[in-house]
Structures are given as structure tokens and as C-alpha cells.
Amino acid sequence: MAQERSLLYTPSGRAGEYANHGYAANLYRGCTHGCQYCYVPASTRMSREDFHSGVVPVKDMIKRLTADMKRVGKLDEPIFLCFTCDPYCIDAPREMTRAAIEIIMEAGNAVNILTKGGDLAIADFDLLRKNPKNKIGATLTFSNEALSKEWEPLAASPLHRVYMLAMAKDKGIQTWASIEPVIFPSQSLQIMEEALPHVDEFKIGIWNHDYRAINRERVRKYRARKMMAHV
Numbered sequence: 001m002a003q004e005r006s007l008l009y010t011p012s013g014r015a016g017e018y019a020n021h022g023y024a025a026n027l028y029r030g031c032t033h034g035c036q037y038c039y040v041p042a043s044t045r046m047s048r049e050d051f052h053s054g055v056v057p058v059k060d061m062i063k064r065l066t067a068d069m070k071r072v073g074k075l076d077e078p079i080f081l082c083f084t085c086d087p088y089c090i091d092a093p094r095e096m097t098r099a100a101i102e103i104i105m106e107a108g109n110a111v112n113i114l115t116k117g118g119d120l121a122i123a124d125f126d127l128l129r130k131n132p133k134n135k136i137g138a139t140l141t142f143s144n145e146a147l148s149k150e151w152e153p154l155a156a157s158p159l160h161r162v163y164m165l166a167m168a169k170d171k172g173i174q175t176w177a178s179i180e181p182v183i184f185p186s187q188s189l190q191i192m193e194e195a196l197p198h199v200d201e202f203k204i205g206i207w208n209h210d211y212r213a214i215n216r217e218r219v220r221k222y223r224a225r226k227m228m229a230h231v
Contacts, residue, residue, distance in 0.1 A: 007064040015083055022077025027100055028085040028092055030055045033116055033155040037181050040084045055091040069107035078110035078133055088117025101127050110134045118156025118164050128173045136168050137176040143190040166198040180205030
């Protein structure tokens with residue numbers, strides 16, 4: 001009998017650092033947050049329209065994850081959920097996200113979750129509290145609600161993401177925040193200050209894989225050269 005195709009993988013590069021060089025799993029295909037800066041459509045060879053149009057569980061997700069847990073046994077690092085989707089996207093089937101967490105935890109492993117879903121994650125805090133190695137993080141890009149609505153129109157508001165972290169911290173769950181991408185540095189600094197009392201660890205990521213970021217960097221370097229020429 002052919003072995004079930006693994007759902008777990010070991011991300012490399014910057015993603016590998018986010019996962020502490022452990023395993024990750026992507027439970028869904030697509031995301032309806034509609035983030036303008038999202039790099040995933042290009043990396044998964046999907047159009048933005050298709051990627052943002054809906055959320056579909058990956059094929060045989062539960063079956064494959066169960067097989068993976070039997071294969072890898074107990075791991076040192078939590079399993080990262082997720083890089084190319086959001087387990088608490090408003091259109092993601094929450095019962096399947098919960099089932100995936102249960103499968104991982106029943107195998108003696110922990111999860112490290114990253115989401116822009118805000119309050120939606122709170123429903124699974126009862127699970128996350130059972131293992132002190134579990135972590136939950138929020139992507140924080142803006143403090144300003146209007147900017148957030150413009151750039152990430154269907155994600156939870158910054159206020160609700162910080163509230164989720166505060167609730168997790170209050171329940172004794174490890175928390176972290178991904179300040180990514182840094183589009184407006186002043187906004188990144190402001191949301192970090194607001195989240196600081198509720199966050200155990202911050203990770204910061206530059207804005208890349210986007211022509212607007214590339215052009216901005218070219219302008220910055222051009223201005224730096226001009227200033228040096230006048231020194």
C-alpha cells in the first residue's frame with residue numbers, strides 16, 4: 001500500500017526561523033482576508049482572485065496529519081500552523097482546525113499558531129492551555145483601523161488581534177506577534193507598543209516579494225546616494 005503523502009514539511013529560510021527549524025503544516029488552500037501584501041498567491045502559483053475567493057481544506061488533511069503524527073512521534077518543537085493559510089480565517093471550517101490541533105496534541109506534540117483571525121481563535125484556548133509548549137501568535141501590521149481595513153480588508157481588526165493575545169496571556173498560553181510586513185514603520189512601532197503587555201516574543205519581517213516594496217527600497221537607496229554626494 002502506498003504511503004500517505006505527508007502534510008508536514010520543514011520550511012527553509014526565513015520561514016524556517018519562524019518555525020524554529022521544526023515542522024509546519026498548511027491545513028487549507030486559499031484565504032479570504034484579502035491582504036494586499038500577501039505573497040502566497042505567487043508562491044503557490046494561484047491568481048490573487050482565486051486565492052482570496054475561498055478556503056478549502058487540503059486533500060485528506062485529517063488522514064494525512066494523523067499518519068504524520070504516527071510517523072514522526074514526539075517532537076521537540078511545536079508544529080507551525082500555518083504559513084500559506086490562516087487556520088482561523090473567517091471562512092475556514094473551525095471544526096477542522098480544532099480537529100487538527102487535537103490530533104497533534106494527542107500525539108504528545110504542541111502547536112505554534114499564527115493568525116489574523118482575532119477572536120475566532122479564542123474558541124480553542126481550552127485545548128491550547130493543556131500543553132505549556134503551545135503558542136499562539138497574531139500578525140500585527142497596522143495600529144490604524146482605516147489602514148488595516150484598506151490593506152487587509154477581511155482580517156480581524158488590530159484591536160481584536162491584540163485582544164486575542166491579551167486573552168491568551170491571561171489564560172497562561174504562550175503568545176507572540178509577527179510584525180510583518182513592515183510597510184509603515186511608525187505603524188509597526190505603534191502596534192508593538194500597544195501589544196507589548198500581552199506578548200512574550202516579537203518577530204519582525206520586512207516587506208518583500210512585492211514591486212511596491214522593491215521600488216520603495218530603490219528610492220531609499222537613491223536618496224541615500226544623493227545625500228552622500230552632497231556631504
